[in-house]
Amino acid sequence: MAATWICCNSCFSSASPGNELAVSTCRHIICSRCFKKGNVQQGQCGICKAKCHLSLISDKSSPDVKALFTDLGSTATKYFSEIKGVLQFQARQQKRLLTHYQQRSQNLEETVMKMKQEIQELNKKISQQNMYIHKLESSAHQRYS
Ligand SMILES: [Zn+2]
Ligand SMILES: [Zn+2]
Structure with missing residues (x-):
């Protein structure tokens, strides 16, 4: 003073x-x-x-x-560095959340892709089984007709 x-x-x-x-x-x-x-x-x-x-x-x-x-100069400097710290903290938190959401949507996309592949394989198996059933049916027809 x-x-x-x-x-x-x-x-x-x-x-x-x-x-x-x-x-x-x-x-x-x-x-x-x-x-x-x-x-x-x-x-x-x-x-x-x-x-x-x-x-x-x-x-x-x-x-x-x-x-x-x-001394307003040093007070301002003090507050500015406090504000800067708070801003950096908040930005870091928001970035972390954003990264989490991005990761989650990427994971979701991967899950959807995997499910599509599994459905395709299931469809393939079903059509193979249909063909097999068809074969069995036609051979049974031949035997009993
Ligand atoms: Zn006075
Ligand atoms: Zn005086």
Whole structure:
């Protein structure tokens, strides 16, 4: 939290030992020196005089105060790499599912081909048996006529 732009909105000095910066709920930054010098009432902003309360800018600040001072460059980089990871994960999952479906349809095609072949062979056997029956019938006719 030591970016150069973080300074008092009144005297433009940055934080130093004994002169801490605070941010108000009306989003103004004021140093403790100006706060005391301004003789402002407790609960009033020294800059815009709005009713507000101050929170010290430090490593112990609340997350929403800290968020105001985050380095957006590194935050963006962090989120981009997170998004990239999520996208890669989702793409991998979808690809796996697609491969599964492709494999399944290929297997189905192979099964259908095999069934066709078996039907052809069955038909061949049936016609052979028909021929045999026909032969038996005609020889029986010859014997009893
Ligand atoms: Zn100041
Ligand atoms: Zn203010």
